[in-house]
Amino acid sequence: MAVGQKITYKFHFTNRGKTPAINVRSECNCAIVQATTDIGQWWPTSGKPDLGITGEMAMAPNAESICIIDSDGIVSQDTLNDILAKRLFVYAWGRIFYGDTFGEKHTTTFCYVFDPNLKELTGYSQGNDMN
Numbered sequence: 001m002a003v004g005q006k007i008t009y010k011f012h013f014t015n016r017g018k019t020p021a022i023n024v025r026s027e028c029n030c031a032i033v034q035a036t037t038d039i040g041q042w043w044p045t046s047g048k049p050d051l052g053i054t055g056e057m058a059m060a061p062n063a064e065s066i067c068i069i070d071s072d073g074i075v076s077q078d079t080l081n082d083i084l085a086k087r088l089f090v091y092a093w094g095r096i097f098y099g100d101t102f103g104e105k106h107t108t109t110f111c112y113v114f115d116p117n118l119k120e121l122t123g124y125s126q127g128n129d130m131n
Contacts, residue, residue, distance in 0.1 A: 001090070001114070003080055007032075007071035009092045009121065011110075015059040021098040023056045028067040028094035032079065034087070059098070067094060083116060090114035093127055106131055 001007055011028055015021045059065060069092060082088040093111040100106065111127030114120070 001075060001080065001083070001119075003075055003077050006074060007090060009069050011067045011069070011092070011094060012064055013067070013096055013108075014064045015061055017100070018061055019101040020061065021059040021100065024059050024065070024096065024098040025056050026065065026067045026094060026096045028069040028092070030069050030071050030090065030092040032071060032083070032088050032090050034089070069094075083114065086116060091124065092121060093124075 007030060009028075009030060011026075013026065015024075057065070071090075079088060083090060091111060091113050094109070096108040096110075098106055108130040109127055111124040112121035113124045115122045
């Protein structure tokens, strides 16, 4: 994260199953927000709902795909100061939809928050689930 640039994250996901994943589609987004609670107000559809959406594809076992997302704006010095002081928070989240070879549909959701102490994304307490 740097002043004068967008925030960009690349999410890598891999089919760890023994059979192909069918009709795989991912949606990823990120936002800079003031709240650290009640992510339901903005997750998963706030900002640009079409940001970071991949088309449907099939994924063989151990195949990898990437979803790349950018923040809406350029990071200013004031914004960076607020993030480092924990007055603003950077969240990155998304969903992966896919079907298995048995006809079952699955969804995996994920949510991360930027930790200014670690200078990296860490798992958030909400928004992480799979079926």
